[in-house]
Amino acid sequence: MAYAQPQVLSGFYSTSFNKVNSRINQSKQIQVCMETQRGRRSMMSNHSTIKVPHVLTVAGSDSGAGAGIQADLKACAARGVFCSTVITAVTAQNTVGVQGVDIVSDDFVAKQLKSVLSDMQVDVVKTGMLPSSGVVKILHQCLREFPVQALVVDPVMVSTSGDVLAGPSILTGFREELLPMADIVTPNLKEASALLGGLKVETVSDMHSAAKLLHDMGPRNVLVKGGDLPDSLDAVDIFFDGEDFYELRSSRLKTRNTHGTGCTLASCIAAELAKGSSMLEAVKAAKCFIETALDYSKDIVIGNGPQGPFDHLLRLKRNIHNSWKQDRFNPNDLLLYAVTDSRMNRKWGRSISDAVKAAIEGGATIVQLREKDIETWDFLEAAKSCLQICRYHGVPLLINDRIDIALACDADGVHLGQSDMPSRVARTILGPEKIIGVSCKTPEQAQQAWIDGADYIGCGGIYPTNTKENNRTVGLDGLKAVCLASNLPVVAIGGIGISNASPVMAIDAPNLKGVAVVSALFDRECVLTETRKLHSVLVEATTKTK
Ligand SMILES: Nc1ncnc2c1ncn2[C@@H]1O[C@H](COP(=O)(O)OP(=O)(O)O)[C@@H](O)[C@H]1O
Numbered sequence: 001m002a003y004a005q006p007q008v009l010s011g012f013y014s015t016s017f018n019k020v021n022s023r024i025n026q027s028k029q030i031q032v033c034m035e036t037q038r039g040r041r042s043m044m045s046n047h048s049t050i051k052v053p054h055v056l057t058v059a060g061s062d063s064g065a066g067a068g069i070q071a072d073l074k075a076c077a078a079r080g081v082f083c084s085t086v087i088t089a090v091t092a093q094n095t096v097g098v099q100g101v102d103i104v105s106d107d108f109v110a111k112q113l114k115s116v117l118s119d120m121q122v123d124v125v126k127t128g129m130l131p132s133s134g135v136v137k138i139l140h141q142c143l144r145e146f147p148v149q150a151l152v153v154d155p156v157m158v159s160t161s162g163d164v165l166a167g168p169s170i171l172t173g174f175r176e177e178l179l180p181m182a183d184i185v186t187p188n189l190k191e192a193s194a195l196l197g198g199l200k201v202e203t204v205s206d207m208h209s210a211a212k213l214l215h216d217m218g219p220r221n222v223l224v225k226g227g228d229l230p231d232s233l234d235a236v237d238i239f240f241d242g243e244d245f246y247e248l249r250s251s252r253l254k255t256r257n258t259h260g261t262g263c264t265l266a267s268c269i270a271a272e273l274a275k276g277s278s279m280l281e282a283v284k285a286a287k288c289f290i291e292t293a294l295d296y297s298k299d300i301v302i303g304n305g306p307q308g309p310f311d312h313l314l315r316l317k318r319n320i321h322n323s324w325k326q327d328r329f330n331p332n333d334l335l336l337y338a339v340t341d342s343r344m345n346r347k348w349g350r351s352i353s354d355a356v357k358a359a360i361e362g363g364a365t366i367v368q369l370r371e372k373d374i375e376t377w378d379f380l381e382a383a384k385s386c387l388q389i390c391r392y393h394g395v396p397l398l399i400n401d402r403i404d405i406a407l408a409c410d411a412d413g414v415h416l417g418q419s420d421m422p423s424r425v426a427r428t429i430l431g432p433e434k435i436i437g438v439s440c441k442t443p444e445q446a447q448q449a450w451i452d453g454a455d456y457i458g459c460g461g462i463y464p465t466n467t468k469e470n471n472r473t474v475g476l477d478g479l480k481a482v483c484l485a486s487n488l489p490v491v492a493i494g495g496i497g498i499s500n501a502s503p504v505m506a507i508d509a510p511n512l513k514g515v516a517v518v519s520a521l522f523d524r525e526c527v528l529t530e531t532r533k534l535h536s537v538l539v540e541a542t543t544k545t546k
């Protein structure tokens with residue numbers, strides 16, 4: 001079967017996703033910027049207890065720390081998820097290859113599995129090196145006894161260096177026990193071929209066929225990874241959910257440091273699932289992470305062999321290198337901008353921090369506290385507790401108007417109106433590292449905000465709204481004029497919700513990064529559900545080719 005040739009998108013980190021309709025064989029090109037795909041919906045149960053998203057990896061140890069358990073731990077740490085470990089084998093491994101394998105006994109694997117699963121509220125299990133059919137059987141039994149939210153199976157068989165990590169004896173266990181209970185299986189070309197009894201899997205077209213055949217073995221989703229596709233300019237993976245095929249393409253980085261990409265990809269998928277992402281979102285986020293991490297690490301030198309490890313913790317490194325400019329504000333964080341309103345919270349009987357927590361669980365990517373009618377003391381206390389929640393999830397917290405509150409709680413920045421403190425004065429007070437946003441209705445105001453050292457512009461009201469009295473509506477034309485005139489990223493605000501966010505995002509302006517919402521999230525019974533719905537709408541809108 002021939003598949004439509006996807007167009008390769010240009011630009012830095014331009015992972016692209018090409019949905020191929022399985023029936024009519026037409027393709028739809030969609031692009032996702034990796035930074036917008038951060039899953040942030042972890043599960044927190046109530047005010048005082050925080051449920052940490054938890055992945056359990058069942059895999060082998062790699063002494064060189066590029067792959068296996070070590071890669072899984074680092075990948076989960078990088079994605080903000082707790083990771084526990086059941087070790088199935090200890091390998092003596094470096095950048096040259098695998099010098100030895102010591103298999104952990106079936107009984108002791110069972111003991112580790114029971115220890116963790118019986119006690120630690122695991123959300124997602126991810127498997128890597130399973131060196132014997134006995135281990136596959138034990139895992140199958142344990143997962144029946146202790147069911148988890150999702151199972152990610154990376155059917156590791158041979159290392160990149162060509163050394164065997166699990167022999168053909170495990171194939172039956174995979175086919176009969178693990179794949180039918182898997183939510184996703186992520187074979188590379190060789191593994192897909194082995195699972196399919198030696199079928200040739202060498203081209204993108206072969207990968208489509210393999211994904212379909214593997215899906216028939218029972219897993220809910222299949223990702224056939226094309227890291228080893230010969231002569232491919234892109235790193236192409238094929239995702240099949242049983243209905244549609246997606247070609248996930250990212251630029252192929254020229255680097256020797258690709259040892260552990262498969263383990264990392266599967267762990268990232270597991271981590272995103274544990275945080276509440278859908279499968280496709282999780283896979284896209286994981287693919288984007290690999291591309292960024294490989295690019296960041298392409299020139300590092302560890303070891304003398306042909307297969308180096310890469311650096312998973314690039315974010316921490318960036319901080320160490322003090323390049324704060326990249327880290328302090330990411331314009332893509334404007335995607336789903338939640339603005340609180342104390343009146344609405346009172347109406348629905350929830351605290352500010354409960355509202356913020358639910359919005360973040362639903363996918364809010366930045367939060368602004370806009371509390372017009374509370375005492376300073378109460379505002380500061382609320383800001384402190386919201387900041388704790390935001391920091392935990394890596395979501396920036398801004399304060400509306402009140403520079404004093406922002407400074408007192410060390411929030412990430414402020415949002416200012418045209419009649420508040422001018423942004424150039426705010427910048428001198430707050431210093432270079434804080435985020436400053438400014439509300440603008442006209443191209444002139446947008447130009448001024450840039451001159452004054454703001455980081456982003458809030459443009460609105462787009463549609464009529466009751467949240468802000470006497471607020472002139474600028475409409476989609478006004479938004480477009482501001483975007484065109486602005487050197488800064490823009491977030492649209494005013495009367496936007498699930499039903500009308502798509503046309504806003506569809507205006508042809510690359511610096512329009514997202515929508516800010518008040519009532520659509522907070523004047524509703526369930527903030528979490530509404531935020532989730534809006535998040536899906538925005539992800540869909542930003543991934544469609546304009
Ligand atoms: N040089 C590369 N540049 C960009 N992405 C890559 C590169 N090599 C592998 N990948 C990606 O890393 C992930 C793991 O793929 P692969 O290397 O095929 O699996 P495995 O490590 O299990 O053999 C895939 O998403 C693949 O596209």
Ligand SMILES: Cc1ncc(COP(=O)(O)O)c(N)n1
Pocket residue numbers: 059060061062067068069091093128129156158159160161165258259260261262263
């Ligand atoms: C313990 C262990 N698990 C998995 C892999 C596969 O990783 P890669 O395919 O990148 O070599 C590995 N080399 N070692």
Ligand SMILES: [Mg+2]
Pocket residue numbers: 160227258259260261262
């Ligand atoms: Mg690899």
